[in-house]
Amino acid sequence: MKINAENLAEPFRLQDYCETAGGYEIPPGSMTLSLYQASQLKVLSALAWTTYPGWQISSRVRPESYLMLILKGKGSLNLYSSRGTCTFGPGSVLIIPENRKHQIVPARGERIKTLIFRFHLRYRGLLDTFALVDMEGDLTHAGEETCKQLQDLCEAFARRTPGWEKAVEAGLQVLLYPVFLRTPGCSCTSQSTGKIEAIPKLYPAFDYIRKNLQNPSLNISSIAGICGFSQVYLRKLFRKYIGMSPMEYIMEERIKQSIEMLQTTDFPVETIAAACGFTSSSWFYRSFKQLKGSSPGSFRRLYYS
Numbered sequence: 001m002k003i004n005a006e007n008l009a010e011p012f013r014l015q016d017y018c019e020t021a022g023g024y025e026i027p028p029g030s031m032t033l034s035l036y037q038a039s040q041l042k043v044l045s046a047l048a049w050t051t052y053p054g055w056q057i058s059s060r061v062r063p064e065s066y067l068m069l070i071l072k073g074k075g076s077l078n079l080y081s082s083r084g085t086c087t088f089g090p091g092s093v094l095i096i097p098e099n100r101k102h103q104i105v106p107a108r109g110e111r112i113k114t115l116i117f118r119f120h121l122r123y124r125g126l127l128d129t130f131a132l133v134d135m136e137g138d139l140t141h142a143g144e145e146t147c148k149q150l151q152d153l154c155e156a157f158a159r160r161t162p163g164w165e166k167a168v169e170a171g172l173q174v175l176l177y178p179v180f181l182r183t184p185g186c187s188c189t190s191q192s193t194g195k196i197e198a199i200p201k202l203y204p205a206f207d208y209i210r211k212n213l214q215n216p217s218l219n220i221s222s223i224a225g226i227c228g229f230s231q232v233y234l235r236k237l238f239r240k241y242i243g244m245s246p247m248e249y250i251m252e253e254r255i256k257q258s259i260e261m262l263q264t265t266d267f268p269v270e271t272i273a274a275a276c277g278f279t280s281s282s283w284f285y286r287s288f289k290q291l292k293g294s295s296p297g298s299f300r301r302l303y304y305s
Helices: 014-021 031-037 144-159 164-182 190-211 220-227 231-242 246-264 269-275 281-292 296-304
Strands: 039-050 057-060 065-072 075-078 085-088 092-096 102-106 113-123 138-141
Touching: 031 039, 039 144, 039 164, 039 246, 065 144, 092 164, 113 144, 113 164, 144 164, 190 220, 190 231, 190 246, 220 231, 220 246, 231 246, 246 269, 246 281, 246 296, 269 281, 269 296, 281 296
Parallel strands: none
Antiparallel strands: 039 113, 057 102, 065 092, 065 113, 075 085, 075 102, 092 138
């Protein structure tokens, strides 16, 4: 199956792809399939990169998911999970979900040549799909065709040819699904199912918050009014299904938006703070450091290093 802008011009049918790819049977009414097809993938960057001597990724957590295709070199990946430490080499594909602690160490004397895709995969554009199915991450080996497709997608991202964004995002989502489906223990828990069923009740809240993040006056009262809920019931829904209060969720979304702007623009920190609904730079600095452990400026410098 060749992935390009032309054959992905219409929304892909994952069922068709898996049937033609072979080896991936999907039970009728599969919750995993339904959840995945309702997920949206947003690609943040794609690049080819060769490490320098002595490079390694120390234990860290990132706010976005990664897919890495190893073109040259050997090393080990530790996801601090039940899988322990896994070794990789040319042709290996590493998938690291957002907010998953991980460490990558090249073998002695090795320089790693890799393609790296940074992305978000969110159910209904809201909840991390990997977390909903308790996926810890994956390390598998790609065939020649998959390697070529990933190289084509990385090139499409770099060249920005017509239709590149839809091709890259849909292409990655197609290539990720077999890994997603076969991962041991990858399933919807009762807690995840409860979240999925409750999400429609909160659609108006999420939509209103997304459209009004820049407004410093955004508050629980206005959100509850949009949803037709009492403030008490709104807090209860957020606590039960999102795991935080509405105001904590708003702060998380503001910080996520600020991170994307820090990574994709050269705007001054003060401009980013205002664009994300902070009335002062000091408030932005305090909030950012509390959630991410560093200042916005330090985060940006570390990202570009």
